[in-house]
Amino acid sequence: MPQVASRTTEQQHSSTTCPDCKGDVTQFGRERYCKACGLIVDIYRVDHGPEWRSFDADTRERVGAPRTQARHDRGLSTKIGRGVDARGNSLSGNKQRRLARQRRLHSQSQTRSKRERNQIAGNSEIKRIAGHLELGDGLVEQACSLFESAQSDDLLVGRSIEAGVAAAIFITCRMNDCPRQAETIVEPARCSVEDLWNMTGVLKQELSLPVPIQEPADFVPEITAALEKQVPAKMRLEAEQLATEVHESGTLQGKPSAIGAGCLYTVGRREDHPQLTQRGIADAANV
Numbered sequence: 001m002p003q004v005a006s007r008t009t010e011q012q013h014s015s016t017t018c019p020d021c022k023g024d025v026t027q028f029g030r031e032r033y034c035k036a037c038g039l040i041v042d043i044y045r046v047d048h049g050p051e052w053r054s055f056d057a058d059t060r061e062r063v064g065a066p067r068t069q070a071r072h073d074r075g076l077s078t079k080i081g082r083g084v085d086a087r088g089n090s091l092s093g094n095k096q097r098r099l100a101r102q103r104r105l106h107s108q109s110q111t112r113s114k115r116e117r118n119q120i121a122g123n124s125e126i127k128r129i130a131g132h133l134e135l136g137d138g139l140v141e142q143a144c145s146l147f148e149s150a151q152s153d154d155l156l157v158g159r160s161i162e163a164g165v166a167a168a169i170f171i172t173c174r175m176n177d178c179p180r181q182a183e184t185i186v187e188p189a190r191c192s193v194e195d196l197w198n199m200t201g202v203l204k205q206e207l208s209l210p211v212p213i214q215e216p217a218d219f220v221p222e223i224t225a226a227l228e229k230q231v232p233a234k235m236r237l238e239a240e241q242l243a244t245e246v247h248e249s250g251t252l253q254g255k256p257s258a259i260g261a262g263c264l265y266t267v268g269r270r271e272d273h274p275q276l277t278q279r280g281i282a283d284a285a286n287v
Contacts, residue, residue: 069141069148080106115151118161122147125165125189132188133180135173143172146203155206159199162191167199174211179218181257183286216243216259219285223261226284227276231264235273239264261285 016025023036032042080103084090091099111117123144130140147168150156156164166189173180182193189196204211217240224231224239243263246252252259261281268276 069145078106118156119148119151122151122161122165122168125161126169129165129169129185129188133169133184135169139169139172139176139178142176143168146172146207146209149207150203153206155202159202160191160195162189163195163199165189166191166196167203170196170200171203171209171211174214175209177212177218179214180222181219181286184222214256215247216256216263217241217247219257219260220264223257223264223281223284227280229274229276229280231276232273235267236264239267242267255287257285258287261287 017023018025018034018037018039018041020039021034021037023034025032025041026035030043031040033040080099082099083096111120126140126143126147130143143165147164150164150168166185169189170180170182170185182196186193186196203209220236220240220243224236239260240263243260246259246263247256261284265276265278265281267273268281
């Protein structure tokens with residue numbers, strides 16, 4: 001690993017030789033380093049490049065944060081800060097009250113219809129539930145996009161936003177091969193399991209979503225993560241393999257999470273694996 005020199009900036013810029021081995025210093029990107037020993041002599045932390053990503057007058061765009069589906073306006077709106085200014089200094093009481101009024105007016109101007117207000121509420125709920133379930137940003141983006149599609153097709157008319165949010169997360173997880181049980185999602189979503197299944201069926205039928213069938217092996221990682229006792233990776237892989245064999249053989253029919261829990265318990269009874277209780281696995285699998 002190259003080491004960073006602790007010299008002053010003026011000395012680093014004025015010298016073309018390495019301060020340690022007296023070798024030649026070359027420029028690569030925003031770094032100046034020695035070709036002989038690899039010592040990083042200087043790092044340019046300020047990007048002096050152009051503000052525009054494209055100089056074409058018709059297609060040029062300003063540099064900024066990437067657009068995101070997790071916000072109703074794709075993240076193009078401006079946020080008004082709180083408490084401190086750009087330099088980190090505390091604001092006076094009058095200025096804080098003025099900024100509070102500006103934030104309120106800015107928030108009111110962002111939404112022009114009830115549909116946009118529902119979209120904001122739905123995106124906030126998706127982020128909250130995703131944080132509870134420890135889902136990644138990619139899944140959050142897809143769930144927000146699915147919720148927006150459902151709202152654009154008027155599939156949420158007469159149904160609660162909570163049920164639509166729960167169904168969007170449920171379907172997104174299944175389509176990305178990381179299914180979550182309905183009971184796990186409805187707990188933070190504050191809706192019933194019946195509402196979740198009803199909304200899921202509506203989204204699958206009306207939007208023609210290619211939702212894969214849940215297999216028992218897909219639930220084994222979620223069950224092992226919910227257990228209090230740590231499960232070795234070898235034991236988890238053996239349980240997934242057994243669940244796959246059982247599913248392909250067709251000898252058992254029932255709830256996929258229950259079959260996955262049974263396979264995990266069966267593998268845990270072997271001598272070289274930690275013993276797991278039936279009650280502990282059943283509680284982790286919600287069966």
